[in-house]
Amino acid sequence: MEYFRPQSASSAVRIVDPSTQNDRHSKNGPKDSVQRQCRNVMIYGSCKFQDKGCTFYHPPAPDTSQAEEALSASVNVNAPVFVPKSSADTSSPTLASLTPSTPPPDAGYTYSENGTAEVADQMQATHIYDDNYAAQFDQGYYAAQSVYTRAPLDICVLKLDYHLYSGPLPSSFSPASTDIHFMPSSASIRETLQTRSELIRSVNPSATQLPEELQGYHSLSPLENVTVTAERRKFGNWYSTVYKAISSTDGGAYALRRIENYRMTQQSAFAPIEAWSKIRHPNIVSVCEAFTTRAFNDNSLVVAYTYHPNAQTLFDVHLKPKNSHTSHHHQHQHWYAPGRGTGRGPSRNAQSNTLPERTIWSYVVQIASAIRKAHEAGQAVRTIEPSKILVTGRNRLRIGSCGLVDVLMHEMNQDMAVLQQEDFIRFGGLILVLCCSNVAASAPMNLQKSFDLVERSYGADLKNLVVFLLGKASVQKLRQLFDLLSSRIATEMDDALDAVDRLEGELMSELENARLVRLMAKFGFINERPEFARDARWSETGDRYIIKLFRDYVFHQVDEYGSPVVSLSHVLTTLNKARLLGPLLDAGTDEKIMLVARDEQSCLVVSYKEIKACMESAFSELAGSQQTKAKELYRGGG
Numbered sequence: 001m002e003y004f005r006p007q008s009a010s011s012a013v014r015i016v017d018p019s020t021q022n023d024r025h026s027k028n029g030p031k032d033s034v035q036r037q038c039r040n041v042m043i044y045g046s047c048k049f050q051d052k053g054c055t056f057y058h059p060p061a062p063d064t065s066q067a068e069e070a071l072s073a074s075v076n077v078n079a080p081v082f083v084p085k086s087s088a089d090t091s092s093p094t095l096a097s098l099t100p101s102t103p104p105p106d107a108g109y110t111y112s113e114n115g116t117a118e119v120a121d122q123m124q125a126t127h128i129y130d131d132n133y134a135a136q137f138d139q140g141y142y143a144a145q146s147v148y149t150r151a152p153l154d155i156c157v158l159k160l161d162y163h164l165y166s167g168p169l170p171s172s173f174s175p176a177s178t179d180i181h182f183m184p185s186s187a188s189i190r191e192t193l194q195t196r197s198e199l200i201r202s203v204n205p206s207a208t209q210l211p212e213e214l215q216g217y218h219s220l221s222p223l224e225n226v227t228v229t230a231e232r233r234k235f236g237n238w239y240s241t242v243y244k245a246i247s248s249t250d251g252g253a254y255a256l257r258r259i260e261n262y263r264m265t266q267q268s269a270f271a272p273i274e275a276w277s278k279i280r281h282p283n284i285v286s287v288c289e290a291f292t293t294r295a296f297n298d299n300s301l302v303v304a305y306t307y308h309p310n311a312q313t314l315f316d317v318h319l320k321p322k323n324s325h326t327s328h329h330h331q332h333q334h335w336y337a338p339g340r341g342t343g344r345g346p347s348r349n350a351q352s353n354t355l356p357e358r359t360i361w362s363y364v365v366q367i368a369s370a371i372r373k374a375h376e377a378g379q380a381v382r383t384i385e386p387s388k389i390l391v392t393g394r395n396r397l398r399i400g401s402c403g404l405v406d407v408l409m410h411e412m413n414q415d416m417a418v419l420q421q422e423d424f425i426r427f428g429g430l431i432l433v434l435c436c437s438n439v440a441a442s443a444p445m446n447l448q449k450s451f452d453l454v455e456r457s458y459g460a461d462l463k464n465l466v467v468f469l470l471g472k473a474s475v476q477k478l479r480q481l482f483d484l485l486s487s488r489i490a491t492e493m494d495d496a497l498d499a500v501d502r503l504e505g506e507l508m509s510e511l512e513n514a515r516l517v518r519l520m521a522k523f524g525f526i527n528e529r530p531e532f533a534r535d536a537r538w539s540e541t542g543d544r545y546i547i548k549l550f551r552d553y554v555f556h557q558v559d560e561y562g563s564p565v566v567s568l569s570h571v572l573t574t575l576n577k578a579r580l581l582g583p584l585l586d587a588g589t590d591e592k593i594m595l596v597a598r599d600e601q602s603c604l605v606v607s608y609k610e611i612k613a614c615m616e617s618a619f620s621e622l623a624g625s626q627q628t629k630a631k632e633l634y635r636g637g638g
């Protein structure tokens, strides 16, 4: 009997009934077996078939402490890569703790009704050697799992839940199921990102008669309703439309704001765009470039901004009346008329959901920070108003359309210091509007009522801040603003760092995806290649046969009724155990599995380490031969 070794010609093991084997051996004499020790004893410490027909030599049972050592070595329980299952118990597992008192019903993977939770548990188990793992050893390789046993209500988990690729972080570290200030729960951040990714590629069906190409941008798609019946909105005195477009230069998506019928008189009007394009800030939508064009059959000005998929304006998120068909345009003030209102008093009934104080302060800190960046760069923001500030994530704001007003009003030659002071007034007005959930809250005739409401709902600090912002102009105003905000900034930073930790955790779990894809690609490259069909190494007696069988083991399992097991968790668990996906990419484990031939007439007992080595060598040979052929072709061609 030969075990698999990658170098040997044949490693197939014929499965025979132990009783007939016994007969054969008794006829020919157990010449070989008396000298050779049973591999089950060598590998697992005991042989289940010692008294049931196994003809190999079985030395007397070692004492428990030796067995403990042998098992401990074979399962590598002390290897540094494996983390203890519970942080409370850091001691190495003993033989007693690793070996279940009664053999488990199945050495494979069990499934329960609670499919999703089960998969998550299993994913976690892939990093930890636990009782089930040891139980597989205890069974000996003859009892290895070629057949799946399902729990009564099996749920085949082919559903690609995006967060199941590897174990979640311990919940005490960061409860991924809960929302934190800047991050929604683990499941919904994936959903959000998925939506964003789809939106980048999606096209607005109402898009018609748009230029196919626009100064290096293509695939234009309006980000707002542009049907003939839709009400046109104005940006200042101009009609404007925002499009998503793809850049031919870098393939990225951009937001292009087009101003219709704008005639540029001086090239110097673009100077503010150049200045803004140098400003990078987490609360400012980055300005990329600007150009004029006749591609829309008029004279249009287009400014390209970073595209934030699924961004909504502050107005749409917090101020838009929920059950009203009235356009917000009739209700909120023009961006260039800060402080002037429609005369309607602030009413909290217009919007039932009052913004939490934490959210208000967070917005305040973010906008203040954006203002600081712009002022320090010698610019004024000018677009601090609900319809121009984008909500691009959970509690994340970005001021948009920066630089555009400067271009449009270039000829007015306004004093930058005055414009910067106006930013503070707009800022104060915006806080009032948000606190009162009413776009008219900053109108002069409503100010007193709005202040009272703010003080009642949010306290004196916020009211005093608004009073300060709307108060007299001063060159010290920016510094004084940050003095007022200091303690709020600390809270903001704590929440931002919490979000970074959580994101790192999420990223950690996604690392497995890349490994999985690489491995699947390798599998795909080397398996079932027609040119290998007649290759002896891939035949049943060849050393590459193992790869075929392992592929069957991973992907073509059947349950006890012969039905295919379509289980993502089995695939991931097996590959993780093989350390083909795990952190020690080049290690592979010593764990042995039995691979059964398709005709079930022979089997191989191999370690994951051997499988890994075999796959690696097959792949590098394949990659090597491709390079050699390319070189030959190159030489031939030259």
Ligand SMILES: Nc1ncnc2c1ncn2[C@@H]1O[C@H](COP(=O)(O)OP(=O)(O)OP(=O)(O)O)[C@@H](O)[C@H]1O
Pocket: 223, 224, 233, 234, 235, 240, 241, 242, 255, 285, 305, 306, 307, 308, 309, 310, 311, 312, 313, 329, 387, 388, 390, 400
């Ligand atoms: N940089 C951007 N990335 C992604 N979406 C954006 C970007 N800029 C604007 N948008 C989206 O485009 C849409 C139209 O923007 P716009 O500023 O015209 O808003 P609006 O509510 O129509 O305001 P107005 O009444 O002033 O026209 C909004 O839904 C906004 O979320």
